[in-house]
Amino acid sequence: MKAALACLPLLLLAACDALPRDPAGSSVRIRATKMLRVGVAQGEPDFGRAASARLLGRLARETGARPRLSAGSTEPLLMALERGDLDLVLTPLDPESPWMTRVSLSPPLAARGMDERRVTYHAVMRNGENRWIMTVEKAARRAADAGVEP
Amino acid sequence: MTTIADEFPPDIRDAMRGAERLQWWKIGWTVSIVAVMGLTMGQSQTMKTAWVEDLVSLVPSVAFLVAARMERRGARSKRFPFGFERANGLGFFLAAVALAATGALLLYDSVMTLVHVEHATVGSVRLLGHDIWLGWLMLAAQLYALVPPLIIGRKELPLAETLSDKLVHTDALMNKANWMTGAAGIAGVVGLGLGWWWADSVAAAVISLDIINDGVKALRSSTAELIDSAPRALSSPDLSDDAQALKARLQARYPAADIRLRETGRRIHAEVHGAAGPQEPIDAPDLWPAGEERLWRLAQIAFVPPRREVEAGRG
Numbered sequence: 001m002k003a004a005l006a007c008l009p010l011l012l013l014a015a016c017d018a019l020p021r022d023p024a025g026s027s028v029r030i031r032a033t034k035m036l037r038v039g040v041a042q043g044e045p046d047f048g049r050a051a052s053a054r055l056l057g058r059l060a061r062e063t064g065a066r067p068r069l070s071a072g073s074t075e076p077l078l079m080a081l082e083r084g085d086l087d088l089v090l091t092p093l094d095p096e097s098p099w100m101t102r103v104s105l106s107p108p109l110a111a112r113g114m115d116e117r118r119v120t121y122h123a124v125m126r127n128g129e130n131r132w133i134m135t136v137e138k139a140a141r142r143a144a145d146a147g148v149e150p
Numbered sequence: 151m152t153t154i155a156d157e158f159p160p161d162i163r164d165a166m167r168g169a170e171r172l173q174w175w176k177i178g179w180t181v182s183i184v185a186v187m188g189l190t191m192g193q194s195q196t197m198k199t200a201w202v203e204d205l206v207s208l209v210p211s212v213a214f215l216v217a218a219r220m221e222r223r224g225a226r227s228k229r230f231p232f233g234f235e236r237a238n239g240l241g242f243f244l245a246a247v248a249l250a251a252t253g254a255l256l257l258y259d260s261v262m263t264l265v266h267v268e269h270a271t272v273g274s275v276r277l278l279g280h281d282i283w284l285g286w287l288m289l290a291a292q293l294y295a296l297v298p299p300l301i302i303g304r305k306e307l308p309l310a311e312t313l314s315d316k317l318v319h320t321d322a323l324m325n326k327a328n329w330m331t332g333a334a335g336i337a338g339v340v341g342l343g344l345g346w347w348w349a350d351s352v353a354a355a356v357i358s359l360d361i362i363n364d365g366v367k368a369l370r371s372s373t374a375e376l377i378d379s380a381p382r383a384l385s386s387p388d389l390s391d392d393a394q395a396l397k398a399r400l401q402a403r404y405p406a407a408d409i410r411l412r413e414t415g416r417r418i419h420a421e422v423h424g425a426a427g428p429q430e431p432i433d434a435p436d437l438w439p440a441g442e443e444r445l446w447r448l449a450q451i452a453f454v455p456p457r458r459e460v461e462a463g464r465g
Contacts (some may be wrong), residue, residue, distance in 0.1 A: 019343030020283055023269055104271040128347050130267020138281040139276045144334070 020130035026087055027063075036065040039077035041091035048121025050089045051109035052142035055123060055136075061090075062135060078103055082128050088136065089124040099124075100110045104133050106140035111148045120148075151225040151406070154233045154415075158446050164239070165312045170218050172305055172458035173211040173321075179298035180208055186294055190287040192272050194339060197288055199256045199354055200331045204295065207328055209248035210321035213241030217317065221415070236376075238317055238415030243372040245320040250365025255424075255431065260351040269347040288339045296332040299325035310384060314416040314447055316375075319384050320368045327361040381413035393418055395439035396448070403437070417449035427453030 022028070030036055036059060038050070044138035056067045070086075070092075077089045078099055095104065104127050123140050125133045155163055175223075184204050190195040220234035272288070274281045301323030310319035333443060334353035341349020370387040381393035394413050400409045400422060407425035438445050 019340070020272065020285055021343065023345045023347040025345075042393035104273060126269075127271045130272050130285070130343065130345075133271060134274040134281070134283055141276060141281070 006041045006058075007027050020134065022129040022131045024084060024126070026126065026129040027135060030063050030065045030087060030132070034065045035062070036063065036067045037085070037087045038069050039067055039080060039086045039089040039091075040071050041074045041077060041089070042071040043073065047112045047119075048090065048092065048110040051121065051143055051148075055090075055109060055139055058139040059136065060115070062139065081091045081124060084126060086108055087125070090101060090121070091124060092119050093124065095120070102108065103127055104129075106133075106137050107144065108148050109140055109143060110145045151227055151280065151367060152233075152236045153222060153225050157220040158354040159443070161443075162446055165309060166218055166222065169306075169309045169313060169315070169318055170215060172302060172309065173214050176211050176298070176302045176321075176325075177208060179302070180204055180211070180365040183295045186291045190284065190291045192270075192284050192288065194272055194288060194335075194342065194350055195268050197292075197335060197339070199259050199358075200292070200295065200328075200335045202255060203252050203328060203331055206248050206252045207299075207321075207324045210245035210317060210324055212242070213244045213313075214317050217241040217415075235417060238315065239372065239375045239413075242320060242368070242415075243376060244319040245317055245324070246365060246368035247371040249320060249324050249327065250362060250369050252324075253358050253361030253363075253365045256354055256361065260354035263351040264348060264355070267318050267347075270342060270350055272342060283343070285339050285343045289336060292332050292335045292339065296329050296336075299328040299332075303329070310453065314384065314444075316368070316371060316382075316384060316416075320372075323364045323368065327364065328358075330360065331357050348369075375413050376429070378412040380411050381418050382408065390418075392444075392447070396420065396437060399437050399439065402453070414422075414449065417447050419449050420451045420455060422451065423454045425453055426455040 036056075038056065059065070060067060072080075074089070074091045074093070077086065077091065080086045081089050081103060089103075090109075093099065095105075104125045106123040106125070108122055110121040111123075112119050123136050125136055155166065158166070183201065184201065187201040187204060191201055217234075217237040217240070220237040224234040224237075225232065226233045265459060272283065274283050274284045275287070276282075277287075293427065303322045306318050306322035309315070310322060331354070334357040338350035338353040341353070367387055371382045374387065381390040382388065383390045389416045390413075393413070396418065397411055397420075399407050400408075400420060404422050404425040408423040410423060412421075413419070420454075432451055434440055434448055434451070435445060437451070438448050440447070
């Protein structure tokens with residue numbers, strides 16, 4: 001009985017790790033193929049470059065996958081992400097943007113400007129891929145520029 | 151001037167005060183649930199609808215408290231010569247609308263999510279230095295939200311029976327709907343965690359059908375009451391057995407008369423059309439089929455004697 005009680009927290013911890021999973025299997029595929037398909041918004045102000053590099057480094061260590069970067073403009077990249085052709089898009093995004101309900105944003109990686117003129121840089125994931133979203137969110141919190149508040 | 155509640159026996163008045171206390175408790179718990187659920191709701195469909203449902207479940211409680219207060223405090227007056235007997239019936243109607251609307255809303259939302267193949271995102275939060283999946287917090291919130299309606303609903307059913315109160319009964323149904331949605335929500339969030347994006351909405355849709363069923367039944371009874379239909383049973387739109395037995399006894403005593411019964415809140419009114427009433431006091435316990443301790447439900451027996459026909463060519 002005591003042994004069973006002692007095991008309970010361990011079991012709970014194991015269960016904590018079992019959920020969530022990805023409906024479209026992003027995390028499993030990234031580990032299996034060892035490839036992380038990343039879209040980087042081009043021609044945008046690159047204030048998020050340093051934080052993005054730190055994020056990709058962390059994700060590479062975590063998953064054992066190598067990032068394969070493709071550049072483009074934000075809109076086509078997000079559409080590719082929604083189709084499942086990309087795992088991650090790095091771009092500045094307005095929190096009021098209509099994309100907000102169609103994709104999932106990490107906490108801000110970097111920010112520029114103040115108040116009304118504030119622009120934040122995010123890692124963007126496909127909706128519902130909850131394990132993958134959580135992995136990126138965790139890495140993003142650690143990779144973000146110092147002093148960037150969500 | 152007297153109030154409606156003055157005519158009730160003391161144990162019924164006590165039961166009413168008990169029901170009022172229970173509703174205050176329910177409002178307190180519900181407000182805390184709404185707050186906890188609101189904090190953890192995220193993008194989950196079942197969480198969102200469970201939250202709306204918890205909010206809507208305040209309607210029957212508030213309606214009951216207002217109606218009960220009017221019954222207890224509202225004296226008959228020049229402007230309200232019949233007192234506030236029907237306040238409970240109006241509250242019943244409001245509660246029924248709330249219940250049916252909740253079911254419909256839940257169904258619409260979950261079907262829409264399924265149709266649009268929306269994959270709900272449930273991300274993580276940073277709490278006390280740990281990255282925690284928001285789903286675990288949702289599960290905790292749902293578990294918390296499960297308990298009060300379960301207990302309060304169970305306490306309400308016998309009170310509804312004693313008070314013959316359809317409003318309290320509908321609120322008990324609302325509580326049932328609430329904890330069932332909570333259970334479905336738990337299944338939905340776990341399903342979501344397992345990567346079944348549809349689990350959340352399917353669970354919500356199944357539950358909504360049950361809620362709509364209860365809501366429509368309550369809606370039928372309550373509209374019927376407001377338009378002077380024959381008294382209905384507490385939990386269904388079927389005719390009340392007590393009322394039918396009363397009608398049979400009146401009919402046996404006044405075979406030539408037309409007996410009409412209707413219900414105002416928790417009480418029954420009988421009208422005997424086409425018979426002159428007796429001059430001596432009426433022996434109500436003899437006519438009432440449901441035992442002396444429930445006699446308070448018989449509000450009155452009114453007689454409408456036949457009219458003398460106007461002779462042709464007169465005046």
